[in-house]
Amino acid sequence: MSGHDHAHDGHGHGPGSDGHGHGPGGHSHGVSADADRRWLAIALALIGGFMAVEVVIGVMANSLALISDAAHMLTDAVSIVLALIAMRLAARPARGGFTYGLKRAEILSAQANGLTLILLALWLAYEAVRRLMNPPPVEGGLVVVTALAGIVVNVAAAWCISRANRSALVVEGAYQHILNDLFAFIGTAIAGVIVLTTGFRQADAIATLVVVVLMLKAGYGLVRESGRILLEASPAHVDPDAVGDRLAGHPPVTEVHDLHIWTITSGQAALSAHVLVEPAGDCHAVRRDLEALLDKEYGITHTTLQVDHAQDSLLTVGRTGGGASDAHCADAHGPVHRQGPHDH
Template sequence: MAGELTVAILASSVALMADTAHMLIDASGLALAVWVARISKKAPTGNWTYGFQRAEIVSAAINGIALLVISALIAYESISRLLHPIHVTAFPVLIVALVGVAFNSLTTFIVSRADRSNMNVEGAFQHLLTDLFGFIGTAIAALIILWTHFNRADSIASLLVVLIMLFAAYRLLKDSGRILFEAAPTSVDIAEIKNHLLDLESVQDVHDLHFWNVTAALPAISAHIVVTPDCLENGSMGHVLDQLQDCLIGHFDVEHSTFQLEPPEHAEHEPTMHG
């Protein structure tokens, strides 16, 4: 990165400077990903009842914010150079960009084969992918400058990279934000879950239903289940609980669930939920 930055400064290439800054963020992001992968495996203890599994979500959000910040800085400098172009020494820029394309093609391919359902891995992949596109854009800009002496091509390439980075940042912040704010996963309809639970024998009503992701790979559900009076009288609540959990596992692949089974008259004790 030091060599790339030196070439960028000497050649007056904002596109190459952008690539350097992005690679610095990448290196920091990958270091963070390695650290998060270690601490997320720690077992739950004391007040940390879920352990540190959400560290991967926080890491993804940090990656998204980092992409936004670097995008703003690159955009500012690129627009400035677009309005007031300066001479770009294109040949060394082209050589460095082609080396960057080769290196990032390899690393992007390697990371693409990892478990990208893990948001921590996905964040690292998005960084590498935008790096690859950045070097490709820089190489094309350098070729255009060599052939036509159109120095603004360097700034235009930088702005195209900014758009790619903003899209990657949007995806990471959107996905991590949904989990951090405990929104229901988009892959399943809450009404469909409720209807499936209501179809079970002895279930009269379902309320206070919550569905969220602890991590990208760990969905969880909690609900109050109103059961029939005879269910309470004949002691079959354990059977009903088994049916509820089997329903969620079989239809929605959700293994982590918490249910409160209650009689119909219990509604009087929950006025804010029923009224």
Template sequence: MGAGHDHQGAVSNAAHRHRGRLWAAFGLLTALMVVEAVAAFATGSLALLSDAGHMFTDVLGIGMALAAITATRRAAADPQRTFGLYRLEVLAALANAVLLCGVALYVLVEAVRRFGDAPQVLAGPMLVVAVAGLLANLVAFALLRPGAQESINLRGAYLEVLGDLLGSLGVIAAALLIALTGWWWADPVVAIAIGVFILPRTWRLGRAAVRILVQAAPDHLQVTAVHDRLAAVPGVAEVHDLHVWTLTSGMEVASAHLTMAPGAEVGTVLRAARVALHEDFRIDHATLQVEPGASEGACGSIEW
């Protein structure tokens, strides 16, 4: 016997709610990325080029988020995809992290090379484009912030825009230093700072995506606590084969076998167990198999 929920209706609701904001940020950052890339080659600025490269991952990341939302909604109608395509959102976030890491490493290597031969940089145009980049990132930051805590994919795009915002400030500082003092080293120094800023955030995003993909229990949830809470449900004699994992952003899932105490009523036990999971752990998607006491120990653990 079991109890569960239909997962299809909750497909990426957080990301779907903020789809309009994603499209707005996507269009704005795409336009600015082109401007920054052209200006970087025109001015010879590595800092501006690194910011444009980082913005490229912003655009690509938001584009993947939008594609994941669209694909997931369509997959909900396919009976063969019993969980829809929830994991597309997580895969997009992981790809985003890998791309960010690649950009950061390229910027660091190129910046070190420039210390041996710092080229001339046109500070005036560099400053103008950096200010435009700062304004665009502020708008994109405001657009993405509401959904950053609800969706791992939106969080990835949000972190990238945050990095770009700080990167734009760095490029502005470098342009001012070059214009006022002629200190050409400011350009590779700022480029290195942007690269160093990107890497730890990339690691955290990638780690979060991998934890979901390997179906590890969520960081904020102790599996032993879930076990003990289910074991405390009236009518439950024993809990085994308990699994808790994250399906996609904001959707924790659990499955467990509950051995019933003599005289316990199945419907009552199931309702109490589901209420306990919801109220104590915010787990709304659970599959619970209720077994009579005579079957205790009959279910083996997963072994391959």
């Protein structure tokens, strides 16, 4: 066996693969479109219909809490629409310059939804503080009835979305928003009872501030998670240093460098690395073993491993301080992982 660049792309060329990346223990490329679109469309119809009614009642009752709940439901509806659009875009095959297809459309839509939530929450917070200082009269009875109806609608919508594949970030975001909305409606119902029984009109503004906190929390979570993916960070549950050490500790591997782990779209992590093995090592066997290890221990099946014999690097002269990695990579990124003491 020669020691030159046994590079391998794990996207469907490994043992037991069907040529499309779906080997034993294969992974799902996104959501199952038909069933999930149906459940999302039902949830969208429930939320959109009730939201329109709630805006009218909120204006009639002069309740900012109801209007803020409706605003939150608007973001829920937008998140579902974005999910439906993103699912269609992500299903398109890769072509031209888009070598991953349009799978990142889901992540872009999640980020847009998160930013919208944050901006809307800031506006509602301003209005709530204004009403705390100068509370207008509020129709508590209308607030209670509408909030109770909202609880029923949100429970039904949450159940519909729970039937879809929540591994997609944009679908999970919609689900979490609706759960937040459910809690917000409970708070609004309590505020309506307080206004109705005690006349404490500030309760409406306080309930609005509770909704604002929930919106900020959900918005920040979406922006953070989608931002990690757009910035090519490793999945939150994967420690690249631990992965590098684990690979380097697999005989006859002597070194792993240029290790990159990123997320293509929700639930689809990818990894590339340069692996050096002992001069007598079987590069192809090592590559197969490492692919199986990454799949079993980390759930990573999109892998591109360049496997070389370590002796090749010793034949290359040129750079000072030449470690094994210097012979292969003009500018290695990240730490170098070796057997024994690790160079981090």
